[in-house]
Amino acid sequence: SQKIEQNSEALNIQEGKTATLTCNYTNYSPAYLQWYRQDPGRGPVFLLLIRENEKEKRKERLKVTFDTTLKQSLFHITASQPADSATYLCALDFRYALNFGKGTSLLVTP
Amino acid sequence: GAGVSQSPSNKVTEKGKDVELRCDPISGHTALYWYRQSLGQGLEFLIYFQGNSAPDKSGLPSDRFSAERTGGSVSTLTIQRTQQEDSAVYLCASSLGAGETGELFFGEGSRLTVL
Numbered sequence: 001s002q003k004i005e006q007n008s009e010a011l012n013i014q015e016g017k018t019a020t021l022t023c024n025y026t027n028y029s030p031a032y033l034q035w036y037r038q039d040p041g042r043g044p045v046f047l048l049l050i051r052e053n054e055k056e057k058r059k060e061r062l063k064v065t066f067d068t069t070l071k072q073s074l075f076h077i078t079a080s081q082p083a084d085s086a087t088y089l090c091a092l093d094f095r096y097a098l099n100f101g102k103g104t105s106l107l108v109t110p
Numbered sequence: 111g112a113g114v115s116q117s118p119s120n121k122v123t124e125k126g127k128d129v130e131l132r133c134d135p136i137s138g139h140t141a142l143y144w145y146r147q148s149l150g151q152g153l154e155f156l157i158y159f160q161g162n163s164a165p166d167k168s169g170l171p172s173d174r175f176s177a178e179r180t181g182g183s184v185s186t187l188t189i190q191r192t193q194q195e196d197s198a199v200y201l202c203a204s205s206l207g208a209g210e211t212g213e214l215f216f217g218e219g220s221r222l223t224v225l
Contacts, residue, residue, distance in 0.1 A: 004152075034213070043114075043201055043216030044153070089153070096160060097143055097169075098214060102152035 002028045004101040006090060012107045013080055021075040021104045023090035030092040033066055033073050038087045038103065047088075048075075080108045112136075114217035116202050122223045123192055131187045131220045133202030141207030142185050143214065144177060148198040156200075159185065160207050192224045 005024045013019050032051040036044035050057045050066045057064045063076040087105045091098040115134040123129050135142050144156040155169040159179040179185040199221050203214040
């Protein structure tokens with residue numbers, strides 16, 4: 001069955017460093033992949049979408065890579081700030097909906 | 111409204127009761143989704159509506175769950191004879207729905223607690 005894996009352990013980094021989050025998938029050939037941010041008690045908020053024919057996409061301090069051979073996406077936040085602390089979810093297209101990973105919690109300390 | 115609106119934001123009910131959760135999507139969005147998020151778990155797809163087409167109900171966990179979308183806009187998720195394992199946050203999302211699944215806009219969720 002299709003599986004999306006994200007690090008279950010929280011990622012703790014110091015302010016100013018680059019945070020790198022990983023999303024791996026199996027039994028899947030997605031046309032595109034999305035990343036969302038979720039704060040406690042809130043709904044997820046869309047960040048970036050990357051298609052299977054795109055290797056990399058950037059938006060301000062965010063960068064996403066998509067390697068369909070490795071079946072992996074990396075999500076980078078450069079010059080991280082305490083306000084970036086949240087849970088980050090990756091999602092893959094599934095029919096006309098999205099399948100989500102369980103998310104990785106990021107904590108950026110001053 | 112500007113975003114996806116869900117009500118109630120919190121619902122506490124007794125086991126065996128029926129509950130209705132409402133979702134008002136962004137105006138003009140033809141696609142509407144329901145997801146469930148249990149504590150420490152990822153988002154679990156429940157049901158998808160696209161315009162006037164028959165909904166994709168493949169994610170509904172049991173026949174106690176049903177959903178309607180009236181007039182291509184507001185949607186209601188109904189859970190009959192609630193069980194404790196139904197306790198979760200129920201999230202609604204909408205999207206433009208033209209072709210591929212694009213960005214999903216989520217509401218803040220309805221937190222259901224079944225005692």
